[in-house]
Amino acid sequence: MRLHFIAIGGSAMHNLALALHHKGDIITGSDDVIFEPSKSRLAAKGLLPKEIGWYPSRITKEIDAVILGMHAKEDNPELLKAKELGIEIFSYPEFLFEQSKNKTRVVIGGSHGKTTITSMILHVMQYHNIQVDYMVGAQLEGFDRMVHLTDSNDFIVLEGDEYLSSPIDRRPKFHLYKPNIALLSGIAWDHINVFPTFENYLEQFKIFVDSIVSGGSITYNEEDINVKQVVEESQNSIRKFPYNTPDFFVKNEQTYIESPEGPMPINVFGRHNLNNLAGAKWICQNMGVDEEDFYEAIASFKGASKRLEKIAEKNNTIIFKDYAHSPSKVTATTKAVKEQYPDRKIIACLELHTYSSLNSTFLKEYKGSLKDADIAAVFYISESLAIKGLEPITIEQIANAFQIDSKQIFGDSHKFKDFLVAQDFNNAVLLFMSSGNYGGLNMQEIIDLID
Known part of the structure; x- marks a missing residue:
């Protein structure tokens, strides 16, 4: 063509x-x-x-x-x-559906976790040399592209984004895929520029569940009250498989998951990631991979790009970057780092970069999201508000929303850099959370400054 x-x-x-x-x-x-x-x-x-x-x-x-x-x-x-x-x-999603009409479509949806779960599934498939088509929202180790399409593969694994399809098609992308096998990981209000109320946002997930083909299945995180309600109230003629966070423990900064063969060390950490792992396991089993083979493969999974990705470990300091920007993601990521490194100082830096995060009304959703950090800093570029057509917000508004000192809020990239340079990084974890770049911050320069 x-x-x-x-x-x-x-x-x-x-x-x-x-x-x-x-x-x-x-x-x-x-x-x-x-x-x-x-x-x-x-x-x-x-x-x-x-x-x-x-x-x-x-x-x-x-x-x-x-x-x-x-x-x-x-x-x-x-x-x-x-x-x-x-x-x-x-x-984009319409064309993917056209390319997958004759395949078994596996669609991973949710406000959070969908990239990680999709990445886990693809890692397991690649480990066992099972050929599948796919589309995932992050670059994965060992994969040349984020999209792979063939005429021969039986399965296609799609990350199901709830954002709009195109300028002339205002439907959420994941409404167009018509899954045979689906997963729903969590629902937490996001994209308020498109979905101005939580009820409107929730409705999109109800439509997604109802779009699953008759006789198909939904694997869902029953620990999320909104997910549980949406799935269990659906009248669609599909099979419903709930999943929960597996038992795990952390010892000497290493996470172990309880498997049929006993405690197994894994590379990812945090309750939210282990919940993602449980969902990925059920989907892989639906695709023909048994539990033992799943655990064998997932032990070597190191995570998706920018999802709690370790970018440096120098002397007695570890540095992570994460795509977290919505309140639920910021809370989960910060908590995960604190649980993994309980004896280290956690320095968490969040950039307010998206439309939702820069909205003065939505800011209150971030209440307590940085409470697990020992030192927290919030950065934003005030000019972005005008560019996005938003009302101005003050440092005091942000400080009140996050319940932290206004001295920890930065609207200037140079002052934010000065804050970082002044920190004592001994026995610390430095966590960067953003879908932006902190006003052009040179990460390598910060890494080089650490003694």
């Missing part, structure tokens, strides 16, 4: 483009800005647009379909030209 990507530079979009190129399709694309690593990865395969910008002349009748990314606008000139020519237009 000849396929054209409008907004090819996005994280998900460029990975799909690479996957289809690898599959043998002819790929072209456009974008008005392309950052690394997308730029280099596209260039390596000859897919980087020669000129940046939107060019309607690139849209011709020879194109079989257009794939539209969220970065594009409704009045994008290439999109308008495609509509004029009557070319079929797909959103």
Whole structure:
């Protein structure tokens, strides 16, 4: 097929483009800005647009379909030209569904944990040399791309994101996949720019559960009261399999999970990650991997990129980075680090970067989320509020929301760096939580400063 990507530079979009190129399709694309690593990865395969910008002349009748990314606008000139020519237009999730109509679709949904659970499943499959198609939201060790598509594999494993599909399709992505096998890990209000009330957000997960094909199954975290309610109240004709956090303990900064063969050391830690592991185990069993083989494989799982990822260990200091930005994720991640390293000082740094986290009304949801840190710092860029069209928020508002001293709130990247440089890192864990980069903070520079 000849396929054209409008907004090819996005994280998900460029990975799909690479996957289809690898599959043998002819790929072209456009974008008005392309950052690394997308730029280099596209260039390596000859897919980087020669000129940046939107060019309607690139849209011709020879194109079989257009794939539209969220970065594009409704009045994008290439999109308008495609509509004029009557070319079929797909959103990212729509096209994935088209590619998987004849496969068993395994979809992992939830406000949190879905990337980690999907990554665990793919690690187990790769360990046992079981070939599956997939789409996951993070780069995984041992995988060339975040998307892999074939005509031959029986299964496709999809991370089910609840965010919108495209500028012209306002449905959440995971409504379009129609799973045969599904998992729901947790529900905690997020994306308030799209779902202004929790009830509206909760409704999206009810639709997801009802979208599972008749006779399919849902594996769900029954420890989450919202998940339990959504799944157990659904009238869909599907099988329902609850799961819980397995027994575990921490000894000498090592987490052990209770397995059929006795205590087994694992590389990931934190109650939330072990809950994720339990969900991944049931999904793998639904895909034909028995319990013993699952445990053999999961012992070597080191985690997904930016999900409690250890980026340095120097002298008596350990540094982690995590994608955590919503209140539930910040709470779980900080608590996990404290439980894993109870005898160390925990220095937790959170950046308010997303639309939700910079919303003055939503800020109260963060109450107590950093309580397990010995030293906490919150960073935000005040200019981001204007860019996102949000009302101004003050340092005092943030301090009140998090219930920490206003001296621990930073709206200037230089002052935030000064705060880090002044810390005593002896016998400490430094935890960075953000979906941004703290105003351009050079992480390596901070690592180099640690004695």
